[in-house]
Amino acid sequence: MKFLKTNMSVAIGFYLLAAIFLITSQTALAQFTISIPKIPKIKKNKDDQSKPNDNQTNQNTTVTTTDNNQKTDSRTSVSKTTETSQTNAPPDWWLSVALDDIKKVQDDVEEYTPEGKLYLARRMQDDYLLMAVSKKAREKWAKDKKINEWRVSTPGNKLDIALDALSTSAATKLSLYKPKNVLFQFRNPVAEKLVMDSLAHTGTINAGSVKVFKIGTDTAGWNIQKDDSGLPSYRYKFASVYFQDTSEDHLYCHVVSVTVKQDYAGGGTYSTETYRSSANEQLFGCPATAK
Numbered sequence: 127m128k129f130l131k132t133n134m135s136v137a138i139g140f141y142l143l144a145a146i147f148l149i150t151s152q153t154a155l156a157q158f159t160i161s162i163p164k165i166p167k168i169k170k171n172k173d174d175q176s177k178p179n180d181n182q183t184n185q186n187t188t189v190t191t192t193d194n195n196q197k198t199d200s201r202t203s204v205s206k207t208t209e210t211s212q213t214n215a216p217p218d219w220w221l222s223v224a225l226d227d228i229k230k231v232q233d234d235v236e237e238y239t240p241e242g243k244l245y246l247a248r249r250m251q252d253d254y255l256l257m258a259v260s261k262k263a264r265e266k267w268a269k270d271k272k273i274n275e276w277r278v279s280t281p282g283n284k285l286d287i288a289l290d291a292l293s294t295s296a297a298t299k300l301s302l303y304k305p306k307n308v309l310f311q312f313r314n315p316v317a318e319k320l321v322m323d324s325l326a327h328t329g330t331i332n333a334g335s336v337k338v339f340k341i342g343t344d345t346a347g348w349n350i351q352k353d354d355s356g357l358p359s360y361r362y363k364f365a366s367v368y369f370q371d372t373s374e375d376h377l378y379c380h381v382v383s384v385t386v387k388q389d390y391a392g393g394g395t396y397s398t399e400t401y402r403s404s405a406n407e408q409l410f411g412c413p414a415t416a417k
Contacts, residue, residue, distance in 0.1 A: 214272065214273060214275045214276040214279075215273070215276045215280070216271070216273045216276065216285075221284065221285065224252075224285060224288075225284060225285070225288050227250050227252070227254060228254050228258075228288040228289060228292055229288065230248065230250075231247045231248065231250060231254050231255060231292060232288075232291060232292045232295050234246065234247035234248055235247050235255070235292065235295045235296055235299050235300070236295050236299065238299045238302070238303065239302075240302055240303070240304075246299065246300065246303040246408075246409075249406075249408075252267065253407075254289065254292060255292065255296060255300075255409050256409055257289055258289045258290070258292035258293040258296055259293050259296055259297075259300070259376045259378060259409070260374060260375055260376050261375055262374070262375050264286075264289060273285075296409075300378055300409060300410075300411050301378075301411040301412075302411060303409075303410050303411050304410060304411055304413070305340070305366070305368050305381045305410055307340075308344060309340075309342070309344055309364070309366040309368075309381070309383065310340040310341060310342035310343075310366060310368065311342060311343075311344065312342050312343045312344070312345060312346045313342050313343070314342070314343045314363075314365065314386075316386075316400050317343050317363065317365035317384075317386045317400070318341050318342065318343075318365060318367070320365060320384055320386055320400070320401070320402040321341065321365040321366065321367050321382060321383070321384045321386075321402070321405075322341075322367060323402075324382060324384050324402060324405045325367070325369075325382060331371050331380065331382070331407075332371055332373045332374075334373075335371055335372045335373040336369045336370070336371055336372075337369055337370045337371075337372055337416070338367060338368070338369045339368045339369060339370070339379070339412075339413055339415070339416070340366075340367070340368040341365075341366070341367040341368070342365070342366065343363050343364060343365045343366075343386070344363060344364045344366070345363050345364075347363075348361035348362065348363055348388070349361060349362050349363060357390070358390040358396075359389075359390055360387050360388060360389045360390055360396070361387070361388050361390070361396055362385055362386060362387045362388075362403075363385075363386050364383050364384070364385060364386070365383065365384050365386050366381055366382065366383040366384075367381070367382055368380075368381050368410070368413075369381075369382075370412055370416050377412065377416075378409050378410065378411065378412060379409070379410050379411065379412040379413075379416060380407055380408065380409060380410065381407070381408050381410050382405060382406070382407045383405065383406055384402045384403075384404065384405045385402065385403045385404045385405075386400055386401070386402060386403075387400070387401055387402075387403050388400055388401075
């Protein structure tokens with residue numbers, strides 16, 4: 127009898143544990159089987175779909191109606207032309223320096239008289255006088271400086287205005303500026319060939335359309351260049367050519383001068399090799415025979 131009671135107690139305890147485990151398991155499973163009710167989609171009326179949200183409206187967009195009643199977008203933002211001109215504009219400091227240099231050249235030109243001045247204008251790093259009278263030379267220079275897009279997209283820019291003013295001044299004085307005959311008073315075939323060869327390397331001259339008026343050297347002999355100890359280093363002379371390039375877009379002429387050299391070989395002798403060491407170019411008025 128006692129054994130029976132004990133077994134019944136054990137059985138009852140077992141069933142109680144099983145019941146607790148079952149309840150706990152169902153509670154845990156219930157946390158993962160909760161279903162979310164489906165929310166029905168809200169249908170929009172056609173009229174509502176055609177109305178833009180005020181918060182999403184692009185302030186730079188306006189709606190225009192074409193002749194066939196189709197709606198198109200028209201943007202009022204900055205145009206590509208303006209963006210290009212602003213992006214490629216030269217720095218203010220660079221433009222200020224260029225304008226100042228152009229003004230100095232213009233002042234020189236306006237003050238020039240054949241009797242009172244040897245040179246028409248001072249030489250600058252950039253040949254502003256040539257760019258003033260030649261649109262082609264100006265465009266090439268601007269492309270090299272990477273400012274041509276800015277020039278084209280900015281009509282009436284300060285740079286072109288200054289160069290045009292210089293061109294006006296040059297028109298009254300440049301025709302009076304002629305090279306001195308002393309530059310061409312002697313003939314030297316080797317030196318003359320060197321100066322003619324240099325025309326193809328100036329970057330602005332078309333050697334195939336050159337009309338020569340004068341060519342020669344400034345001396346019959348040589349000038350001697352000595353070093354600090356008094357020994358000769360080389361001997362030199364200047365060769366020049368006065369010409370017109372008939373392919374250009376202006377009516378002025380040029381003088382290109384080169385330094386012709388022979389190096390010292392020792393013992394009072396010089397090398398038989400003659401070479402050109404430097405060249406410079408200037409604008410001049412053309413002779414009366416030029417067309």
